[in-house]
Amino acid sequence: MLDIAVTNAEWMAGDVLAEVLDPPPPVDYLNWAEENIVFSERESEFSGPYNRQRFRYFDEILIALSPDDPCRIVTLAKSAQLGGTVLANIFTGGSMDMDPGDFLYVHPTHDNAVRWSKMKLVPMLKGTTALRKIFPMKARDGQDSVTYKERRDGRGAILISGANSPSSLSQVSMNRQVQDDLAKWDMNSAGDPENQADSRSQGREFAKIFKISTPMVIPGCRITVNFEAGSQESPYVPCPHCGFMQVLEWENMLQSLEEEHPERAHFTCTGPKCGCAIEDHHRAEMIPHVEWRATNPKQKRYHRSFYLWSAYSPLQSFERIARSWLAAKGDPPKEQTFWNDVVGKAYRILGDSPPWEDLRDRASESDYVHGNIPAGYPLLTCGVDCQGDRVEWQVVAWGKNKRRAVVEYGVFTGHISDEKCQANLNGLLKQGFRNAYGRKIEIDLLAIDGNAYTEDVWDWARKHPAGRVIMVRGVHPEGAPLLAQVKKERNRRGKLVRYSKRFYNFASSVMKMSLYRNLKKDDPEERGFVALPKGLEDEFYRQMTAESRKAKKSKSGFTQYLWVKDPNQANEGLDTHLQAEAAWVRLSGSQRDLVETEWDRLMAERECPPTDVQGDFEDLLMATQQPADPPDDQGKSSDVKERARKKWSKK
Numbered sequence: 001m002l003d004i005a006v007t008n009a010e011w012m013a014g015d016v017l018a019e020v021l022d023p024p025p026p027v028d029y030l031n032w033a034e035e036n037i038v039f040s041e042r043e044s045e046f047s048g049p050y051n052r053q054r055f056r057y058f059d060e061i062l063i064a065l066s067p068d069d070p071c072r073i074v075t076l077a078k079s080a081q082l083g084g085t086v087l088a089n090i091f092t093g094g095s096m097d098m099d100p101g102d103f104l105y106v107h108p109t110h111d112n113a114v115r116w117s118k119m120k121l122v123p124m125l126k127g128t129t130a131l132r133k134i135f136p137m138k139a140r141d142g143q144d145s146v147t148y149k150e151r152r153d154g155r156g157a158i159l160i161s162g163a164n165s166p167s168s169l170s171q172v173s174m175n176r177q178v179q180d181d182l183a184k185w186d187m188n189s190a191g192d193p194e195n196q197a198d199s200r201s202q203g204r205e206f207a208k209i210f211k212i213s214t215p216m217v218i219p220g221c222r223i224t225v226n227f228e229a230g231s232q233e234s235p236y237v238p239c240p241h242c243g244f245m246q247v248l249e250w251e252n253m254l255q256s257l258e259e260e261h262p263e264r265a266h267f268t269c270t271g272p273k274c275g276c277a278i279e280d281h282h283r284a285e286m287i288p289h290v291e292w293r294a295t296n297p298k299q300k301r302y303h304r305s306f307y308l309w310s311a312y313s314p315l316q317s318f319e320r321i322a323r324s325w326l327a328a329k330g331d332p333p334k335e336q337t338f339w340n341d342v343v344g345k346a347y348r349i350l351g352d353s354p355p356w357e358d359l360r361d362r363a364s365e366s367d368y369v370h371g372n373i374p375a376g377y378p379l380l381t382c383g384v385d386c387q388g389d390r391v392e393w394q395v396v397a398w399g400k401n402k403r404r405a406v407v408e409y410g411v412f413t414g415h416i417s418d419e420k421c422q423a424n425l426n427g428l429l430k431q432g433f434r435n436a437y438g439r440k441i442e443i444d445l446l447a448i449d450g451n452a453y454t455e456d457v458w459d460w461a462r463k464h465p466a467g468r469v470i471m472v473r474g475v476h477p478e479g480a481p482l483l484a485q486v487k488k489e490r491n492r493r494g495k496l497v498r499y500s501k502r503f504y505n506f507a508s509s510v511m512k513m514s515l516y517r518n519l520k521k522d523d524p525e526e527r528g529f530v531a532l533p534k535g536l537e538d539e540f541y542r543q544m545t546a547e548s549r550k551a552k553k554s555k556s557g558f559t560q561y562l563w564v565k566d567p568n569q570a571n572e573g574l575d576t577h578l579q580a581e582a583a584w585v586r587l588s589g590s591q592r593d594l595v596e597t598e599w600d601r602l603m604a605e606r607e608c609p610p611t612d613v614q615g616d617f618e619d620l621l622m623a624t625q626q627p628a629d630p631p632d633d634q635g636k637s638s639d640v641k642e643r644a645r646k647k648w649s650k651k
Contacts, residue, residue, distance in 0.1 A: 025098065029062040032094040036128050037086070052088075053288055057235050057312055058087060060292045065091050065208055066306045067099070075211045075226040075305035079344035080314050084212050088178045089124055091210055092158065095176050097130045099154035104177035106197050108184040108479070110162030116180075117146050117160050125149065163197070166190035174200045175207055182213040183346075184479035185225045186414070194222060215338065215346035216478050217513070219551065219559035224346045230305025232295040235312055237286040239278060244271030245291065246279070248311045250343045257322055265322035267311075280318040287312065309344035316342075330527030331402055332514035333482065349513045353545035354520050360541045362522070363532035370408055370533040373397045373435035377405045377531070378602040379587065379594075380433065380441050383579025384425065384448040385572045386416045386457060391425065394576035395433060395443065398584050400599050401404045403524075407433055409540050409573065417456040425460065429468060439610050447472040449575070450503055466502045471489035472582045474508030474575075476562070482507050506582035512547065512563055515577065519544075543573025543623035 030052065037050035052059060064074045078084050088105075095103055105121075108115040125131045134151050136143055143150040147168075150157035161168035163185040170190075177197065179185075185193050201207035215225035235331045236245040252267045256277075267278040278286075290312070294300055310316040324342050328334035336347040368374040377397035386391045391414075395407040410428075414421035425446075432440030446464075450457045450471030474488070486503040518528040546569040549561055565571050590596055594602075 017508075026068070027066050027094070027098045029066055029090050029094045030059060032098060032130075033062070033090045034035065036093065036097075036130050037090060038127070046309070054314060055083060056288050057290045057292075057308060058083065058290055060233075061087060061306055062090065064306075065210060067206065067208075069304070070301050071304045072605065073209045073211065073226075073230065073303040074206060075223065075230050075303065076308065077213065077215055077223045077227040077305070077344060078308045079310040079313070080341035081315065082308060082310065082344070083315075084214075084375075085120060088180060088210065088212060089120065091176070091208075092178060093124055093128060093131050096151065096156055096158065097134065100134075100151055101154055101175035102173070103158045104160060104161065104172065104174040104197070105455060106161045106163055106177065106179050106193075106199055108181050108186070109164045110168075112181070113160045113162045114146055121149070121158070121160070122543050152199065154297035156517040163193035164188050166193070166196060169193060169196040169200060172200055173203050175204050177209050179200060179209065179211045180213070180228070183216040183221050184213070185222060186477055207635045214344065216340060217349050218346040221346040226303075227305040227307060229299070230303040231299045233292040233304065233306045234295070235308060236291045236293050238289050238313075239269040239271055239274055240282040240285055241269060241276040241278075242271045244269060244274060247268045250309070250311070250345075253311070253318070253321065254325070257325070259326060262322035262326060263319045265318040283312070283314065287314075293549075307344065310342050316336070330454070332517045332528065333510055336510070336513070349401060349549065350550050352353075353516050356538070356541040356545045359519060359544065360538055363534060363536065366532055366534045368405075368436070368531075368533050370406075370535040371433065372533070373407055373433050373441060374405050374531055374533075375436040375607065376400075377403070378599075378606040379584075380407070380437075380443050381445040381580045381587065382428065382443045383576035383581070383583065384446060385542060385575045385579065386449050386453050387572070389413065389415065391416055391421060392572040393425075393428065393575055394573065395485050395582040396577065396584070397433075397441075400593075401527040402593055403527070403529045403531070404518075404575070404581075404584075406533055406536070408533075409576070415456070416453055416460060422460045429464065437607055437609050439606055441606055443468075445470065445583040445587050447471065447504075447579045447586070449579060461502070469502070470583065470586060471503040472579055473503070473505050475505045476505070476509050476580060478509050480505065480507040480510070482510060483582055504582065506578070506585065508578055509563060511578045511581055512574070515581075516545075539570075540573050543570050544577065546571035546574055557595065 033050045034052060039047050039050070061074065061076060063069060064071055076084060078086070078404075087381050087607065095101070105113075105116075107116055125135045134153070135149055136152050146159040148157060149160075159168070159172060159174070163169070163179075166188045178199065179197055184195065187193070188196075190196065198209065199513055201209055210225065211226050215221050215224050216222055234247045236247055238245055246269070248267050252270070253265055256266065258264055266280070269276045269278055288518060292306065294486050299305075310321055311318070321342055324338050328338040339345055341346040373380070374397070377399040379398040380395060381398065382393055382395045384391055392409075392411050394409045397405045397407050399405070412421050412424040414424075416422070429443055429446060432442045434440050445467070446469050448457055448461060448469065448471055450461075451473040451625060454471075457471055461471055483504050485501065486505055514528070515530070518530050521529045522529065523529060547563045547565050550564045552562055552564075
């Protein structure tokens with residue numbers, strides 16, 4: 001006889017009710033990280049499980065992200081390669097595991113979003129046991145795609161978006177979100193993407209928004225604006241000698257930095273009675289005792305903001321920080337990269353150009369005349385700007401330490417498609433410019449504006465080797481690479497056109513910042529110095545300084561900072577200079593300078609007297625009109641003249 005056990009209906013109802021009413025376990029990102037995050041050797045030099053002792057400064061940020069902290073927004077302004085992606089992954093993965101719901105992860109562009117999904121998110125979902133159980137990772141029923149990952153039980157999903165795609169930031173409501181690389185977000189076709197993303201959590205009372213980024217430039221840096229709007233918390237650590245709590249500031253290290261001995265880089269205790277050196281090996285004992293202290297504590301309930309930089313991270317030594325600065329010092333683009341990626345702060349730019357009169361006055365005292373190349377600048381580039389009825393061009397010579405010298409500026413009448421105009425450009429490539437040693441140096445690389453009249457420009461450019469002529473186009477985002485190849489272009493008929501791998505975008509905004517800083521330098525030996533020749537018209541200097549960086553409010557109320565041209569002043573002098581610099585960047589490569597041996601070769605080849613000068617009639621006149629030599633050299637002057645006459649008569 002079979003026994004059948006029948007449960008009590010009242011007991012079953014009570015059991016179900018108890019399960020429903022039982023509060024969920026606490027959302028503890030710290031504990032989840034220790035139990036689930038494991039670094040491989042490929043991901044980090046500290047392979048193995050997540051170690052809170054090593055990254056103690058992350059504890060407070062993860063606590064702020066938990067539901068137990070009342071704040072709605074958490075901002076982290078940080079150095080590059082500091083572990084910000086790990087924090088974002090813990091927040092994302094831990095949320096989907098412990099407190100599932102819809103999660104939005106926004107990157108600067110759709111391409112960035114796809115790359116992160118494939119290279120970061122998918123490995124985390126596959127490699128983390130807790131997540132592997134709840135995500136199917138199979139493209140069925142729309143549950144899994146590159147930009148959408150849904151839990152098996154349908155209780156939540158991760159939507160991955162680009163800030164440049166307004167459609168992906170609409171019609172969704174999110175409990176939690178990450179706004180990654182926020183400083184690189186640009187306005188999209190619908191307005192301000194940050195406002196669009198923030199509004200996706202507007203209807204959720206207990207939403208969490210994590211804004212994270214390495215800063216860019218101020219004014220206008222999104223992550224800096226958010227940091228200043230929040231609690232402004234900094235990490236204090238105790239001096240290993242006296243215990244005085246203090247922030248490790250870059251300026252503190254800089255004031256005691258010895259350029260000849262970067263290995264001695266250290267901080268100096270700011271305690272009232274200490275002043276001892278805080279060295280690299282002290283970090284291991286200081287970091288476990290880190291304390292976050294707020295400058296604006298009244299904001300902690302709503303918006304907690306944190307700042308963290310490389311000096312706290314075991315991933316970068318004090319010596320490497322010092323060497324990074326010494327390698328960047330004096331070169332504005334490199335200084336910006338150091339300030340952003342190493343110090344973790346926004347780079348303050350010069351919004352105004354130097355007065356054009358100052359440049360004109362400095363040029364009037366120059367030791368060379370326009371059309372000539374001064375000593376020490378053996379490499380030559382040219383920038384060409386195309387207008388409807390003319391092309392304007394500028395030749396710039398380059399020397400060691402990114403020093404440059406303006407050589408010549410000119411205008412050819414006619415449209416770029418005109419045969420005469422093209423013939424003039426052909427002649428410019430061939431004519432050469434005389435240097436201080438009497439040699440004529442031809443242009444090494446010419447960069448011509450390909451933004452307007454693209455097909456006509458290409459028609460001329462393709463007749464010359466790629467090693468002599470490239471097409472360029474300025475782009476405005478401050479996070480853009482200094483020079484990047486244009487991969488796909490379409491003509492006016494929509495047909496895909498290939499430009500023989502010689503069309504490049506250059507970061508015009510970054511180059512303007514750099515140029516205006518360098519134009520203010522007056523030491524010819526200083527890195528980045530710009531030499532100016534005698535004889536150029538005042539109009540050239542007005543054009544070089546025709547733009548300034550201004551604040552402009554968009555329709556959505558967001559303030560943008562853009563380079564604006566004086567409406568009453570042409571700016572081709574500035575444009576052609578930047579195009580010539582783009583050609584220089586192409587020649588010098590990613591390091592933005594030639595190696596020492598290459599400079600030595602160029603100097604040996606070009607900066608020595610010619611063995612057989614191919615002079616012109618003016619050269620002959622100058623040779624025959626030299627003043628007589630001193631009395632003790634009687635006869636030598638007439639001999640020189642006679643040899644010159646014989647040489648030229650043979651020619």
